Amino acid sequence: LVRDNKIDLDKDVNIQLISWKVPENEFTNVTRPTPRMLMNHSGGVMHHFAMNYSRDNFPTITELLSGEPPAQERPTIIDRVPGTEFLYSNPGFAILQQLVIDRAERPFHIVAKENIFSVLQMNQTTFEQPLSLELEMFASAGHRPTGESLDVKRYYYPNAAAGGLWTTTYDYA
Numbered sequence: 001l002v003r004d005n006k007i008d009l010d011k012d013v014n015i016q017l018i019s020w021k022v023p024e025n026e027f028t029n030v031t032r033p034t035p036r037m038l039m040n041h042s043g044g045v046m047h048h049f050a051m052n053y054s055r056d057n058f059p060t061i062t063e064l065l066s067g068e069p070p071a072q073e074r075p076t077i078i079d080r081v082p083g084t085e086f087l088y089s090n091p092g093f094a095i096l097q098q099l100v101i102d103r104a105e106r107p108f109h110i111v112a113k114e115n116i117f118s119v120l121q122m123n124q125t126t127f128e129q130p131l132s133l134e135l136e137m138f139a140s141a142g143h144r145p146t147g148e149s150l151d152v153k154r155y156y157y158p159n160a161a162a163g164g165l166w167t168t169t170y171d172y173a
Contacts, residue, residue: 001100001103001111006103006104007099007100009035010034010035010036011034011035012033012034013032013038013043013099016102017095017098017099017102018102019101019102020065020066022077022078022095023075023076023077025077025078027044027078027079027080027081027082028078028082030081030082031044031081031082031083031084032082033078033092034082035099038089038092038093038095038096040086041086041089041092042083042085042087043082043083043089044078044080044081044082044083044084044085045076045078045079045087046076046091047087047089047090048073048074048091049090050090050157050159050162051071051072052155052156053070053072053157053158054152054155055130058129058130058156059071059158061097061098061159064076064158065091065098076091076094076095090162090163091159091162093159094159094162096161097160097161097162100161108160108161109127109129109160112126112127117171123171124138124167124170125166125167125168125171126165126167127160127161129156129157129158130156131154131156131166135166136154141153141154142154
């Protein structure tokens with residue numbers, strides 16, 4: 001998308017986003033976050049751990065960013081001056097995911113498949129969330145130490161860019 005001039009790594013991310021905007025505040029008034037800052041975790045975006053979702057309560061990425069139900073996270077905000085310090089941020093990657101969706105005008109998992117996984121012949125790898133029923137039957141499931149499977153076998157992440165990769169050992173290698 002950078003090569004095709006659809007994303008500028010050093011331009012204010014809000015100018016490039018369409019479906020959602022980073023809320024402006026005293027920190028964004030000093031410096032605007034850019035995709036490059038978001039990628040290197042210096043965009044000033046809050047840190048919080050990703051929540052697990054089931055197929056039945058799965059929010060969209062914009063619901064997640066806005067903190068709207070069924071999302072269980074707080075709204076995504078900038079809570080430090082962008083570009084001034086490193087802080088690992090899953091929400092920063094949610095913003096990047098939305099940027100890819102907006103600029104490519106296609107779902108994130110399709111863009112990743114077309115531009116990365118197909119090129120690398122990673123045919124059993126996807127960012128699709130929730131996982132399709134066709135692929136879900138091949139996915140590992142959580143188990144208790146006693147060997148019993150968990151009631152919810154798999155959790156899903158609307159913020160696929162920050163930890164929603166499904167793959168096989170063959171593709172990963």
